[in-house]
Amino acid sequence: MSKQAHVPTLLKLFRQFGYEGLTLSKISQATGLGKASLYHHFPGGKAEMAEAALTQVNQWLETCILPILNRKVQPIDAFQAMCQETSHFFQEGQNSCLWAVLVLEQTSDDLFHSQISWAFATWIEAIAQVLVIAGLDETMAKQRGEDAMIAIQGALILSHGLKDFAPFQRVIKQLPQQLCQNI
Amino acid sequence: MSKQAHVPTLLKLFRQFGYEGLTLSKISQATGLGKASLYHHFPGGKAEMAEAALTQVNQWLETCILPILNRKVQPIDAFQAMCQETSHFFQEGQNSCLWAVLVLEQTSDDLFHSQISWAFATWIEAIAQVLVIAGLDETMAKQRGEDAMIAIQGALILSHGLKDFAPFQRVIKQLPQQLCQNI
């Protein structure tokens, strides 16, 4: 089987257990591949597997989110589509975010910081651009982009902490309106 | 040296490395205590050390945050004091939140979920109470309490992801006003 076929499994596992918490034994079991086979596909070992998972998420951002925000439609429609896609990606809040997971482990953050900060900054910038085109001041637009990321990440943390995914779903539902206030 | 004296060190370490990422060797090095001494103070091992750190955070919530919110002062003043204390606790955003760190590791979340969800729920409820007394509808008050937690947690994640703590500081600064909107 091809290397790419196993990346979604890796993503799921790293999200669930974190970098240090995920062991090659678990990966081996979940993929059905022996440890030696894993090293055939990912010679760089665990770090390369995590990077493959991270790259998958960043590609989701590039292919599923950024195009939505670059379409020349009403801001409210763009944000609604973005939120729908985001909610689906995180399975209505039940998935955690790989970015957040890796950011909170100092060990792994050193390895992946550039990719993670690129993702955050790019998403924020894309949201801000929509708002600037809609006539909002640049500083305010950037702030609202940040607020959107903060709302998504915070809602995921809170929902997982409470084991109640209603807060995430509410935040996602209210986010488009909130982003479009006074424009 | 007394057991309690080492808990702040434990807190710092678990915040930094997470549960799985933190090893007894690191703890031994950081505290200057041998493994035998650590097991003398914490017979339950690593799990008990993490619980001590978590308890320390929950006690901070009880002794430093809840009293602020229970004082009968203007809501805006209470929230401002809360935010100032929170910002100081997280060192203007440079510290990460132990709750978030443990929540994102499925392994450790099972052990600590009850304490973490208690903390989130209690803080939210305390904020909501202030707003209810100020005349806000109960549902809206609860939502704003959730939004405050979401803002704090999300801002911590984003700031760490960007290695730029301005977003956290801005969120903390704006939070009191935001909580008091239209009351």
Place this chain on the structure above:
DNA sequence: ACAATCATACCGAACGAACGGTACAGTATC
């Protein structure tokens, strides 16, 4: 057409190192 070659996918077994944890003989303090 047939064999030799090569690339790919995979695996069992083992490696040294580090893990969390324990046993025990001390030392310090009162």
Place this chain on the structure above:
DNA sequence: GATACTGTACCGTTCGTTCGGTATGATTGT
């Protein structure tokens, strides 16, 4: 002399990683 504490050596286990190798199937040379 009892109690609180610690240094050292050690336990079994699991970690990430590596090695030598097999099975399969396409590619090539003749």
